[in-house]
Amino acid sequence: MYTYSISEARAKFADVIKASRKHVVQITDRNRPAVAILDWDEYESLLETMELLSDSEAMKEIREGIKDAQAGRTVSLEAAKKDLGLL
Numbered sequence: 472m473y474t475y476s477i478s479e480a481r482a483k484f485a486d487v488i489k490a491s492r493k494h495v496v497q498i499t500d501r502n503r504p505a506v507a508i509l510d511w512d513e514y515e516s517l518l519e520t521m522e523l524l525s526d527s528e529a530m531k532e533i534r535e536g537i538k539d540a541q542a543g544r545t546v547s548l549e550a551a552k553k554d555l556g557l558l
Contacts, residue, residue: 472497477505 473490474497480487490496491508498506509517523529539545552558 474499476500476502 472495473487475483475487476499480496480498487496487498487508492510495513496508497504498508546554549558
């Protein structure tokens with residue numbers, strides 16, 4: 472993570488934006504974290520993750536899927552495609 476004070480971020484704005492494409496950039500105000508700047512794709516990914524985590528039905532299905540996989544209750548990709556009519 473890169474850290475800039477507000478005044479540094481103002482003076483090096485282009486550098487801050489470039490850095491945010493690869494790392495989360497923290498902007499501090501009086502040595503305290505104030506703002507995080509991150510790549511747009513990372514931001515959208517976080518929103519999608521939060522949406523999924525807040526969907527209780529989807530989380531229930533994910534947990535069931537994990538339990539099935541751990542218990543060995545799986546099918547091959549070919550069998551799944553066949554069941555879905557993709558083959």
